[in-house]
Amino acid sequence: MKTINTRRSIRKYSDKEVSEELLSRLLTEAARTQTMGNMQLYSVVITRSDEMKAKLAPAHFNQPMVTQAPVVLTICADFNRASTWCRCRKAEPGYDNFLSFINAASDALLYTQTFCNLAEEEGLGLCYLGTTVYMPQMIIDVLGLPKLVMPVATITLGWPDENPPLTDRLPLASFVHSETYHDYTPADIDRYYAEKEALEENREFVKINNKETLAQIFTDIRYTKKDNEAMSAGMMEALKRQGFIG
Amino acid sequence: MKTINTRRSIRKYSDKEVSEELLSRLLTEAARTQTMGNMQLYSVVITRSDEMKAKLAPAHFNQPMVTQAPVVLTICADFNRASTWCRCRKAEPGYDNFLSFINAASDALLYTQTFCNLAEEEGLGLCYLGTTVYMPQMIIDVLGLPKLVMPVATITLGWPDENPPLTDRLPLASFVHSETYHDYTPADIDRYYAEKEALEENREFVKINNKETLAQIFTDIRYTKKDNEAMSAGMMEALKRQGFIG
Numbered sequence: 001m002k003t004i005n006t007r008r009s010i011r012k013y014s015d016k017e018v019s020e021e022l023l024s025r026l027l028t029e030a031a032r033t034q035t036m037g038n039m040q041l042y043s044v045v046i047t048r049s050d051e052m053k054a055k056l057a058p059a060h061f062n063q064p065m066v067t068q069a070p071v072v073l074t075i076c077a078d079f080n081r082a083s084t085w086c087r088c089r090k091a092e093p094g095y096d097n098f099l100s101f102i103n104a105a106s107d108a109l110l111y112t113q114t115f116c117n118l119a120e121e122e123g124l125g126l127c128y129l130g131t132t133v134y135m136p137q138m139i140i141d142v143l144g145l146p147k148l149v150m151p152v153a154t155i156t157l158g159w160p161d162e163n164p165p166l167t168d169r170l171p172l173a174s175f176v177h178s179e180t181y182h183d184y185t186p187a188d189i190d191r192y193y194a195e196k197e198a199l200e201e202n203r204e205f206v207k208i209n210n211k212e213t214l215a216q217i218f219t220d221i222r223y224t225k226k227d228n229e230a231m232s233a234g235m236m237e238a239l240k241r242q243g244f245i246g
Numbered sequence: 247m248k249t250i251n252t253r254r255s256i257r258k259y260s261d262k263e264v265s266e267e268l269l270s271r272l273l274t275e276a277a278r279t280q281t282m283g284n285m286q287l288y289s290v291v292i293t294r295s296d297e298m299k300a301k302l303a304p305a306h307f308n309q310p311m312v313t314q315a316p317v318v319l320t321i322c323a324d325f326n327r328a329s330t331w332c333r334c335r336k337a338e339p340g341y342d343n344f345l346s347f348i349n350a351a352s353d354a355l356l357y358t359q360t361f362c363n364l365a366e367e368e369g370l371g372l373c374y375l376g377t378t379v380y381m382p383q384m385i386i387d388v389l390g391l392p393k394l395v396m397p398v399a400t401i402t403l404g405w406p407d408e409n410p411p412l413t414d415r416l417p418l419a420s421f422v423h424s425e426t427y428h429d430y431t432p433a434d435i436d437r438y439y440a441e442k443e444a445l446e447e448n449r450e451f452v453k454i455n456n457k458e459t460l461a462q463i464f465t466d467i468r469y470t471k472k473d474n475e476a477m478s479a480g481m482m483e484a485l486k487r488q489g490f491i492g
Contacts, residue, residue, distance in 0.1 A: 040416050098481060177289060216336065232345040
């Protein structure tokens with residue numbers, strides 16, 4: 001994983017295909033990731049057809065990567081397969097509850113990240129779409145996900161056709177705590193966020209949006225309370241329809 | 247990541263220390279993982295003291311790795327730091343909702359898995375404790391986690407002192423779907439689970455537990471409906487107390 005220190009999200013892809021053989025190998029290797037009770041509580045829906053990409057795009061706010069990438073992967077928390085297995089084996093599954101969603105979502109996300117690490121090491125470029133959990137019902141309908149299957153991550157994948165700059169990260173001390181959690185004082189915040197706030201691109205971002213601070217870009221534009229609350233309700237509703245919440 | 251095909255969870259560790267320098271490097275490198283809006287919505291609490299390990303152990307059903315491992319990492323979904331930043335910058339954070347928990351938990355789990363892949367490539371051994379979400383309130387109390395911080399993963403870490411056999415995995419076809427989700431027929435289940443059910447260790451497991459099928463081990467002993475429902479309620483309650491659910 002020598003690539004880790006130079007990784008960046010890739011949103012533009014060349015015309016070169018991602019072969020079925022390579023994709024299958026990476027998807028297989030990623031399954032070595034630890035999983036709850038060795039149940040592998042995830043499924044991956046592979047989208048290659050233009051028609052299906054076009055159907056998925058609105059759920060991702062029509063970000064161009066969805067239709068431009070040769071491959072789109074929707075990774076799902078999946079307790080349907082394990083529950084079907086149980087019912088075929090004289091066992092009564094009890095996985096229609098919130099904890100089981102969290103367990104399956106964890107399995108799915110850990111699997112996803114090993115896949116990302118492997119794909120990037122192979123030279124592939126990818127973008128993780130956080131939008132997957134914004135309007136999950138649309139994705140559920142498009143992909144035909146049955147009960148106890150819930151989309152949790154989307155990856156657009158292809159060979160890179162751009163080389164964007166590395167993005168900044170907070171210093172280690174800002175997110176690591178020794179023995180117990182030490183809450184943040186205003187002085188801590190100043191120290192930890194100074195570099196991010198001083199970046200030319202972020203200062204420009206604040207200016208063109210007519211804001212006073214970078215944080216206001218997040219609270220007032222990118223991730224607002226109103227949107228978060230509406231999407232929380234949508235996510236809960238989808239979890240109910242998928243059978244994970246009573 | 248040549249190690250991926252031979253990885254196994256390690257539950258016994260040698261006396262050799264995990265140096266602060268190595269741990270810091272791996273925790274820093276893992277932060278290259280993609281993160282929502284580059285907010286890095288996670289925190290890591292490092293436990294090295296015997297006293298704190300002993301306090302954490304009951305939350306993990308006293309699995310011996312917790313007290314035996316030189317290092318225990320509790321990775322948390324954290325919207326507290328970002329929200330504190332907002333409040334220090336004349337911005338009103340709106341992250342006290344369920345979607346924000348899902349976003350932060352995703353960030354935390356993706357970060358966790360890159361860390362695991364890096365650590366294993368370094369030769370370290372680790373075990374992922376799924377028990378973190380079983381009784382989260384105990385962990386919250388022991389580590390002093392404030393509102394908008396929720397533990398989602400625990401890693402016990404050290405230099406391996408065992409070399410357990412590789413565990414089985416389902417075939418790729420069982421968890422990959424092309425274009426849309428194809429639900430499982432009883433014949434699919436037979437085909438996909440045949441190898442797992444035929445394993446000598448699993449047959450023995452069924453026998454000594456006086457069960458008819460391997461699936462019954464999961465539904466009747468390891469992950470019962472009753473336990474799942476009780477722990478779902480506990481998880482929801484903890485999410486409320488941490489401010490992620492109204």
